[in-house]
Amino acid sequence: MTRTPTGDLIRPNRKTNGVGVQAEDTRICVVMVGLPARGKSLIAQKVTRYLHWLSIPSKIFNVGQYRRSETPAPSASFFATSNPEGERLRRAAAEAAVNDMIKWFQRGAGLIAILDATNSTKERRRWIQNRCAAEGIQTMFVESKCDDPDLIMSNIREVKATSPDYKGQDPEVAAQDFLARIQNYEKVYETIDEDELDLTYVKLIDVGQRVIINQIKDYLQSRVVYYLMNLHIKPRSIWLSRHGESTFNLEGKIGGDADISERGEAYARSLPDLVRRCGDGRKLTVWTSTLKRTIQTARFLTFEKLEWKALDELDSGVCDGLTYADIEEQYPEDFKARDEDKYNYRYLGGESYRDVVIRLEPIIMELERSENILIVTHQAILRCIYAYFMNVAQEKSPWMEVPLHTLIKLTPKAYSTHEERLKADIPAVSTWRGKGSSAKHAEPTDEERNSMGKNVGSGH
Template identity: 75%
Template sequence: MRFNVLSDDTKICVVMVGLPARGKSLIAGKALRYLAWVGIPAQIFNVGTYRRLDNPQPAAAFFDPSNPEGERMRRAAAQAAVSDMLKWFREGRGIVAILDATNSTKARRRWIHESCRNAGVETLFVESTCDDEDIIINNIREVKTTSPDYKGQDPEVAARDFRERIRNYEKVYETIDEDEKEYTYVKLVNVGSTVIINQIKDYLSSRLVYYIQNLHIKPRSIWLSRHGESEYNLEGKIGGDANLSTRGEAYARALPELLRKSGVPKDAKVTIWTSTLKRTIQTARHLAAETGYDKLEWKALDELDSGVCDGLTYAQIAERYPEDFKARDEDKYNYRYRGGESYRDVVIRLEPIIMELERSENVIIVTHQAVLRCIYAYFLNMSQEKSPWMEVPLHTLIKLTPRAYGTDEQRFKADIPAVSTWRGKGTSAHHQEVPEHMRV
């Protein structure tokens, strides 16, 4: 489902609430990527970024509520962030702003709510609370290694300082309660094990809340792989339901070891997802047999439907449908094959997959080039213009690890040759014939 039922004056400020190390920035970052992925213009306004302009690496004492200078500077940073956010709305530059900060007192939240209301902007408060010490420790480890506040500092010193910062915030922290029942809010307790929703009134807020309540902040990775080289790949044909080539079968046999080399956590629960097409099922079968991981087939992971062009080479498409070939080069994301799909259509059918991915822990997805591009674009915040042209080589395993401030990426290439199926924008449609000796 897409956000296609928005009124012209829809404006929402998503206000993050919570103590440090409760996953607020992770949730904010994911929400921003999701909104961009489905075509909703959005931006994060991080109060810490404004505060760092004057105090780039403050010690914990800066956050002590009894420190008047620290309190003044933190209030000024919040005011600057809200001012810039409201200006951004006035200029018509977006629909959803995410105010990322602790926003830890009722007075601060009331000020934000009133400032937004006076500007014609709705507020959606998102509070993340957690008393699970293991999760908090993991988040502290994440922050001390990735936050700009601790860049270049000794990790253990950073961890001690950050714990002291949390204790300072705890002195004044007020959770959202009955006093604020007129607000629209969602509360995530212990990584979403309990979700409390209040006063959700509009369509966009309900979609955002549905997305947010599927998130968790436990550490995990997602592995992406195209199927092994197929018989159609050797012939330069698109679509179809071809079997693997001999080299594609070799990749299928090598995939379990490639996954082990990528660093699967010991005793991690991993699930294998494939499409319903033969080449992905064949690629994953040795992986499932050797690891014992559960395997699921998803129709939503099937390759982009190329309609009347299914089974053709690019040269044949250019010859039979020259206007279509040119139109696809000009706007590949929105171009829809005759009787088939566009990349935009694929994103729509992948939304339930993304929701399920966010609920899951460790998943390896064996899928197709266009589908993998769309999933990759979601995690790496790649633009709609660039994602359809992304080069995704065969026989390569991509490991993505979501972090609070982005997604780490590693690639592991199997030592098994394969043809290149990538065609750059505006390049020749003619497929380079594969020499006979390479078809073994």
């Protein structure tokens, strides 16, 4: 829910995607281009995840998945130019993917589709462009070019050797077969060049070391380009932690700029050891909000520290400093409305989760540019960042439990993000409240506040 300037509750316009773009006015097919093992599928997955996070409905149509329905585990010879049956089946798979994509657009299911395949010839790219143009669908080609043999081989071993095409095979044998597959594609591969200047395209060269942009035309295309220009696929991890338990946590209050409690202080002192246990000896940069409880929690870490206003907790407006019982009593309609649509509900004079996502976008871009970052921030902020990396649906993200005194390590992989959690042996109240639960049962009792176990409190 959001509010008018007079404070009246209104529902978001369901005809838009949350950023003011009318669904019926925008249909874009992002066409991946590149030799195998150049990170195309990784880029496609990342772009789709980013778009979902921004409330822009999108979907990947992977031609390889269509091909596997007929040829689940082909050898490299299937992709040879001298194999007409292989060529027929690959063409049929591409046609099936494009046909399903067009039907998806016709149903009004989304705004951006990503066609994930090599699309390695000018003839194939022109065919896709003509099919889309006939349906009123814009095309935007994204070519990933990379000649670094170490990066290519790393991608082969990490991704392709565990592909469904090589299920159950020896990884070394699979890698060699995939190298032979690449050689078959190289015989016919045509990079995007001056003959295709009428096309809208982005060329990412050597994992984004150079970016060439041509004929970008509208807002959503620009958003995709902005994201692509900030990507890198080098190995890295992101560490996430809430601040140590605060005095407001103990009192069941939300917002504010409280100090950490005695147990929060103990967590701050234990955090360097937690990081050492899962940090692999890497040099990290620590990001905190500008609020005291995050700065106090991070002060024993010996790494470089940066404070970000964008990492401050969700602004609870007139409810700042209140308990949920106070809110339920003083603003009963608001309390109910937030339970009904927590992602879109905006506190009077404050923010919604949707607002937080918008202000966190520069943080996400900086995270994509960076390598190893430790973020010490707040519950609502971590929910939004975690939802981005783990592709959590918007309606679920505000209800996720992100406990105090727990370090979360996220390691992005090609098709997913690996998660590890290390919990400090230091108790804290729980600030999680389930949907529909009464605020009266969300406040910690005196006994719970003094308990050394996991307790029940309240929070954003």
